[in-house]
Amino acid sequence: MSQDNSSKNQKHWLYREENRKTLWKIQFGILILALLPEFFMHHHASFEAQGVHLDASPTFYAWYGFLTCAAMVVGAKLLGFILKRNDDYYDENDKDPDAKNNEQSR
Amino acid sequence: MSSLILPPGLILILGGLLLPWVAPRFKNVIAIGFPLLTLIMVWLVTAEHSMTLNFLEYQLDILHLTSAGRVFATVFAMMAGIGALYALKHARTLELSAAFVYAGSAIGVTFCGDLISLFVFWEIMAIGSTLVIWANCHQNKRAYGASIRYLLVHLLGGVILMIGIAAHVANTGSIEFTAMKADSFGTILILIGFLVNAGAPPFSAWIADAYPEASPSGTVFLSAFTTKTAVFALLMGFPGETILIYVGMYMVFYGIIYALLENDMRRILAYSIVNQVGFMVVAIGIGSELALNGATAHAFAHIIYKGLLLMSAGSVLLMTGKRKCTDLGGLFQSMPVTAINGIIGALAISAVPLTSGFVTKSLETSAAAEAGMPWVWFCLVAASAGVFLHAGIKFPWFVFFQKDSGLRPPDPPWNMRAAMWIMSFLCILIGIVPSIIYGILPYALDYQPYTADHVVTQLQLLLFAGFAFFALLTFMKRTLTISLDFDWFYRKLMFGGISWVKEHSPKFVGPVILSIKYFGQKHLDRLKHVHGPQGILARTWPSASMVLWVAVLLAAAMILHYMQL
Numbered sequence: 001m002s003q004d005n006s007s008k009n010q011k012h013w014l015y016r017e018e019n020r021k022t023l024w025k026i027q028f029g030i031l032i033l034a035l036l037p038e039f040f041m042h043h044h045a046s047f048e049a050q051g052v053h054l055d056a057s058p059t060f061y062a063w064y065g066f067l068t069c070a071a072m073v074v075g076a077k078l079l080g081f082i083l084k085r086n087d088d089y090y091d092e093n094d095k096d097p098d099a100k101n102n103e104q105s106r
Numbered sequence: 107m108s109s110l111i112l113p114p115g116l117i118l119i120l121g122g123l124l125l126p127w128v129a130p131r132f133k134n135v136i137a138i139g140f141p142l143l144t145l146i147m148v149w150l151v152t153a154e155h156s157m158t159l160n161f162l163e164y165q166l167d168i169l170h171l172t173s174a175g176r177v178f179a180t181v182f183a184m185m186a187g188i189g190a191l192y193a194l195k196h197a198r199t200l201e202l203s204a205a206f207v208y209a210g211s212a213i214g215v216t217f218c219g220d221l222i223s224l225f226v227f228w229e230i231m232a233i234g235s236t237l238v239i240w241a242n243c244h245q246n247k248r249a250y251g252a253s254i255r256y257l258l259v260h261l262l263g264g265v266i267l268m269i270g271i272a273a274h275v276a277n278t279g280s281i282e283f284t285a286m287k288a289d290s291f292g293t294i295l296i297l298i299g300f301l302v303n304a305g306a307p308p309f310s311a312w313i314a315d316a317y318p319e320a321s322p323s324g325t326v327f328l329s330a331f332t333t334k335t336a337v338f339a340l341l342m343g344f345p346g347e348t349i350l351i352y353v354g355m356y357m358v359f360y361g362i363i364y365a366l367l368e369n370d371m372r373r374i375l376a377y378s379i380v381n382q383v384g385f386m387v388v389a390i391g392i393g394s395e396l397a398l399n400g401a402t403a404h405a406f407a408h409i410i411y412k413g414l415l416l417m418s419a420g421s422v423l424l425m426t427g428k429r430k431c432t433d434l435g436g437l438f439q440s441m442p443v444t445a446i447n448g449i450i451g452a453l454a455i456s457a458v459p460l461t462s463g464f465v466t467k468s469l470e471t472s473a474a475a476e477a478g479m480p481w482v483w484f485c486l487v488a489a490s491a492g493v494f495l496h497a498g499i500k501f502p503w504f505v506f507f508q509k510d511s512g513l514r515p516p517d518p519p520w521n522m523r524a525a526m527w528i529m530s531f532l533c534i535l536i537g538i539v540p541s542i543i544y545g546i547l548p549y550a551l552d553y554q555p556y557t558a559d560h561v562v563t564q565l566q567l568l569l570f571a572g573f574a575f576f577a578l579l580t581f582m583k584r585t586l587t588i589s590l591d592f593d594w595f596y597r598k599l600m601f602g603g604i605s606w607v608k609e610h611s612p613k614f615v616g617p618v619i620l621s622i623k624y625f626g627q628k629h630l631d632r633l634k635h636v637h638g639p640q641g642i643l644a645r646t647w648p649s650a651s652m653v654l655w656v657a658v659l660l661a662a663a664m665i666l667h668y669m670q671l
Contacts (some may be wrong), residue, residue: 017640033621044559055483069570079363079367087588091248
C-alpha cells in the first residue's frame with residue numbers, strides 16, 4: 001500500500017530518469033556475466049560433417065543473437081514503410097455498406 | 107470396461123451442447139467437469155478400442171488411438187478445462203458452449219482413423235470457432251466482420267480438403283488417415299487444406315485478423331485448437347514432406363516481422379502463433395523421429411504458454427478496456443499477478459532454461475542438427491532469438507512496463523488469476539521435470555536438455571537478443587498502425603474492385619449484366635410457363651376433362667379389343 005501512495009506522488013523508481021543509467025549498467029553486467037563461461041568452455045559443433053564450424057566458435061551465440069535480432073528489427077522497420085497503414089484502414093470498408101444501406105432506407 | 111469407452115471428443119461436444127440448458131448453478135460443474143471427464147477418457151482409451159460407423163460403403167473409425175493423438179488430445183482437454191475456469195465469470199454461455207464443441211471436435215480429429223470423419227470434425231471446428239468469435243459481437247463491432255472472414259477462409263480450406271480427400275479416395279480406394287506423400291492431385295490438395303488451418307502462406311493473415319477480435323477468454327480458446335489440430339494432421343499425414351521446411355521457415359519469420367510491427371497486444375501474440383507453428387511445421391518437414399517428437403512436444407508446451415500469455419493479455423483488456431501498446435504501460439504496479447504470469451509465459455515462449463519452451467523447442471533445433479541441415483539450424487537459432495524479441499520482451503515490456511500510462515486497474519477476478527497460476531505452474535513444471543512430456547511422445551526419446559553447453563549458449567543467445575531490443579528501442583516506437591498482409595487482396599482489392607465496377611462503369615458493365623439477367627429471365631419464364639403453378643404440366647385440370655379423356659381412352663381400348671377379334 002505504501003508503494004501505491006508513493007507512486008501517486010512520485011514515479012516508480014523504474015521510470016525515474018536518474019535510475020536509467022543504473023539499469024543500463026545492470027544490463028551490461030548481466031551480459032558480461034553471460035560471456036564469462038566462454039573462457040573455459042568449449043562449444044559442441046553440430047555440423048562437423050558438413051564442414052561448418054561457425055557454431056562452435058567462441059561467443060558465437062552472443063553475436064549471432066544480437067546481430068540477427070538487430071537485422072530483424074531493422075528489416076521490420078524497413079518493411080514497415082511499405083506495409084504500415086493507419087489502424088482504421090479497413091474500417092472504412094466495413095462501414096461503407098452500412099452507410100449505403102442507411103442512405104437507401106432513407 | 108470397453109463398453110464404457112466413448113470417443114473423448116464426443117463427451118466434450120455433449121458438454122458444450124448441454125451448457126445452454128442447465129441451471130446457472132450447475133454451469134460451473136459442467137464447465138470444469140466435462141473437460142475433466144474428457145481428459146480421463148483420453149487416457150482410458152487403448153489401442154485395442156475402436157468404434158466404427160458405416161457410411162456409404164466405408165467404415166469410419168472415430169476411436170483410433172495414436173500416441174501423438176493422445177498428446178494433442180490431452181493438452182486440448184486441459185486447455186478446455188483451464189480456459190473454462192478463466193472464462194467462468196465473464197464469458198457468455200454461447201461462447202463457452204461453442205468453445206466446448208470446438209475443442210471437442212479438435213479432440214475428435216486426434217482420434218480419427220479415417221479421412222471422412224476427420225473432415226467432419228474439421229468442419230465442426232470451423233463452425234465452433236466462428237461462433238466463439240461471433241459471441242463477442244455485442245462488445246466489439248469488428249467481431250462480426252472478422253468472424254465471417256474467418257469462416258470464409260476456413261470454408262475455403264475445407265472445400266480444398268474435401269476435394270483432396272475425394273480425389274485421394276477415388277485414386278486409392280482407401281479412406282485410411284495415414285502418412286501420405288504429396289505426389290498426387292488428391293494428396294497435394296489435402297496438404298493445402300491442412301496448411302490453410304495451420305496459418306501457412308498466403309493464408310496467414312486470418313489468425314491475426316480474427317483471433318484478437320474475440321473476447322478475452324475466446325481468444326484463449328481460439329489460440330489452442332485450430333492451428334495445433336492442423337499441426338497434428340500434418341504430423342500424421344505428411345511427416346518428412348520437404349516443402350514443409352520452407353513453408354514453416356516462412357511462417358517463422360513472417361510471425362516475427364509482423365509481430366514487431368504490430369501495436370495491438372493480442373495481435374502481437376496472434377502473429378506469434380504463426381511463428382511458433384512455423385517451428386513445428388519445419389520440424390514435421392525434417393521428419394526424423396527426433397523432429398516429430400519435437401513438433402509434438404513443442405505443440406503441447408506452446409498451447410499452454412500461449413494460452414497463458416493470452417490470459418494475461420485478456421486480463422489487461424478486461425480490466426482496462428484497452429488493447430493497444432500505445433495506450434498501455436506501467437501496469438505491473440497495479441496488476442502484479444497478471445504481470446508475473448505474463449512474464450512467466452513470455453519466458454516460456456522464449457525457451458529460457460527451467461521453462462517448458464526450453465525443453466521442447468530445443469528438440470526441434472537439435473533435430474535440424476541431427477539431420478545435417480546447417481541452414482535450417484542457423485535460421486531456427488536466429489528465430490529463437492527473434493521469439494524472445496517479439497513475444498518474450500516486446501509483449502511484457504510494452505504492456506506492463508514501458509512508459510507509465512497512468513492506468514491503475516486491479517488484477518482480474520479470482521477465477522482468472524487461478525487459471526493463470528495453473529498455467530504458469532505447468533510451464534515451470536514441464537521445464538523442471540521434462541520427463542513428464544518426454545514420456546508420452548510418439549517415439550522413444552533419449553535427450554538431455556540440461557547440459558552446461560546448452561544452458562549457457564541459450565542464455566547468451568537470449569540475453570544478447572534482449573540487448574538488441576533495448577539498444578534499438580527507438581526503432582520500435584509504437585505507432586497507431588496495422589500492417590498490410592495477403593488479406594489486403596480480399597478485403598481491399600476485391601471489395602474495392604467490385605464497388606468500383608458498380609459505381610464507375612455502368613455503361614460498360616450495365617449491358618453485360620442486363621443481358622445476363624435477360625438470358626436468365628427468359629429461361630425462367632419458359633420454365634415457369636411449362637412447370638410453374640399454372641404451367642402446362644402443372645396446372646390443375648377440371649375433373650370433367652379428366653372424365654372425358656378417361657372415356658376416350660376406354661372407348662379406344664374397346665375398339666382395339668373388338669378389332670383384335
